[in-house]
Amino acid sequence: MIDTLIFFWLFSWSLTGVFVADAVKSESVTEGESVSLNSSFTQIHRDEEIEWKFRNILIAIVKKNKESKFFKESAEGRFRDRLKLDHQTGSLTIINSRTTDSGLYTVSRDTTINTINLTVYARLPVPVISRDSSQCSSSSCSLVCSAVNVSHVTLSWFKGNSSFSSVSVSDLSSSISLHLEVEYQDKNTYSCVINNPISHQTQHLNITQLCHTCADSIHCCGFTETVIRLALSALVGVATVVVLVYDIRSRSLQQKKSVQKYPSNSD
Structure with a gap:
């Protein structure tokens, strides 16, 4: 029993220094806003290198007093021109966030790894x-x-x-x-x-x-229907009058032509 405990203690001790991971932290933001992901490091020491990954894809590297390096084509280029790094703490800022930015981000320095779960919510419409x-x-x-x-x-x-x-x-x-x-x-x-x-x-x-x-709805609809029917009736009435006037004028013209063609003989 003691040997077993010693074995597990030695095994755990052997892992010390390989990596230390903090509990997963959560961040939320509305689409279009900027969000800063804290590295949890107070400062970057000289010659130290900090790596940021999105879903295990390397997206940025920062070194103190040196130019940051962004991997613009990584993660299908989704972060192009939208990342900023703090050279003192290694924190990462995402500008103009998108819903596709949601996921797990990891930041590592030497043997320390911190994980952040980011959720980007779409803007809500007015119901x-x-x-x-x-x-x-x-x-x-x-x-x-x-x-x-x-x-x-x-x-x-x-x-x-x-x-x-x-x-x-x-x-x-x-x-x-x-x-x-x-x-x-x-x-x-x-x-x-x-x-x-x-x-x-x-x-x-x-x-x-x-x-x-x-x-009220029925009354409204009945009134509208009545107006439509009256308008249609008026149109039919006007059309009827036009047809009658045209018919009367046509008959009168035909009678005049008949009289001119066959004048009556007086005794």
Whole structure:
């Protein structure tokens, strides 16, 4: 038993100095913003070299008091002209971040390796609130809040400051929607909110503008239909008058020609 413990102690000691890895740190940013990845090194000593990798692909090397080297064609050239290095600490800054920049970044110096998990979230659209025209009730209004081309978001209905209904989606470029039923005379304040872990967008509901009773809708549609029918009737009436006038003038002209061709003989 003691021999076994000694073996494991010696084995662990033999690994000391090979590398020391800190726990994985997390960073989040909204697409288009810049993000700085901290190397966790207080300073770079002379002749030391720091390497940055993205998903195990070498993207940059920095040495104190020496020019940094970027591997622009690595990682399919996605970081071209978007990287900056701090020559004192070795920290890496990504300019104009993109969702494709999400992933694991490792920074190493001698035997020390630090890992950062970066998540770049797409900018959130403002949700759209519309009436569900397929539903019609004399007492309530059916609404739907929706957003398209979103991922890793939650869509929620709020009454005042309290959320009472929500749905989430994690797929890439998905559509998301959430229904709400309100009374026509409801005086509460409603809003639809879409959010991810670092940002949100809000759309407020205007019940008066979107919600009309079925009777109002029918009345509106009936009035519109009546106007259209009256306009069509007027056009038909005008066309009929034109045809009659044309027919009368044609007959009158034919009679005149007949009289001129066959004049009557007087006694």
